[in-house]
Amino acid sequence: SAVISQKPSRDICQRGTSLTIQCQVDSQVTMMFWYRQQPGQSLTLIATANQGSEATYESGFVIDKFPISRPNLTFSTLTVSNMSPEDSSIYLCSVAVLDRADGYTFGSGTRLTVV
Amino acid sequence: QKEVEQNSGPLSVPEGAIASLNCTYSDRVSQSFFWYRQYSGKSPELIMSIYSNGDKEDGRFTAQLNKASQYVSLLIRDSQPSDSATYLCAVNPGGGYNKLIFGAGTRLAVHP
Numbered sequence A: 001s002a003v004i005s006q007k008p009s010r011d012i013c014q015r016g017t018s019l020t021i022q023c024q025v026d027s028q029v030t031m032m033f034w035y036r037q038q039p040g041q042s043l044t045l046i047a048t049a050n051q052g053s054e055a056t057y058e059s060g061f062v063i064d065k066f067p068i069s070r071p072n073l074t075f076s077t078l079t080v081s082n083m084s085p086e087d088s089s090i091y092l093c094s095v096a097v098l099d100r101a102d103g104y105t106f107g108s109g110t111r112l113t114v115v
Numbered sequence B: 001q002k003e004v005e006q007n008s009g010p011l012s013v014p015e016g017a018i019a020s021l022n023c024t025y026s027d028r029v030s031q032s033f034f035w036y037r038q039y040s041g042k043s044p045e046l047i048m049s050i051y052s053n054g055d056k057e058d059g060r061f062t063a064q065l066n067k068a069s070q071y072v073s074l075l076i077r078d079s080q081p082s083d084s085a086t087y088l089c090a091v092n093p094g095g096g097y098n099k100l101i102f103g104a105g106t107r108l109a110v111h112p
Helices: none
Strands: A004-007 A010-013 A019-025 A031-037 A043-049 A068-072 A075-080 A089-096 A110-114 B004-006 B011-014 B019-025 B032-038 B045-050 B054-058 B061-066 B071-076 B085-092 B106-111
Touching: A004 A089, A019 A031, A019 A089, A031 A075, A043 A068, A043 A075, A075 A089, B004 B085, B011 B019, B019 B032, B019 B085, B019 B106, B032 B061, B032 B071, B045 B054, B045 B061, B045 B071, B071 B085
Parallel strands: A010 A110, B011 B106
Antiparallel strands: A004 A019, A019 A075, A031 A043, A031 A089, A068 A075, A089 A110, B004 B019, B019 B071, B032 B045, B032 B085, B054 B061, B061 B071, B085 B106
């Protein structure tokens, strides 16, 4: 399966600032996704990162708050903008190589605390 | 709205027993199904995928899929304390979607 490097692994940020999370994959992948996992909760999809075009956001998530870039097939970034304590969460990059049984894998996650 | 439902648990089983985890989904056209294991503080790890009705076995794990009844289950034989984790069911809704929809997860505790 694809090997994903996600960084930073954790950060503590001041409210009102922004943090950019990077996701680097060791091979070209078809799909890249960004998820959020709030404490004690399951995974919620933020958006699908599309190569060369704007990301596709899920209901409740907007581009101004969570801008996403995907300049090529192996790299994507998620920015959490104008942060508030409610943004404290784990953010996870996931990739999918279609038609592979082991296609959907996750990065190690970024634990974000906003103070 | 497409949903994936799991019993949140905790499901407590003795070491050596069979743990049975269940998941139901609402979108009848769903095409593929996944079970992830997540240890506390770690990211989800894929343990099983299943696409066709019936059983699929991999070591101590067996995934079962019944599309007519819209449920998928995971059996863990000879449960070990190291199996204690949260198990997440995920569904690819199909119909051209590629994203996964996750259930809330079932916390499994295997006690010696």
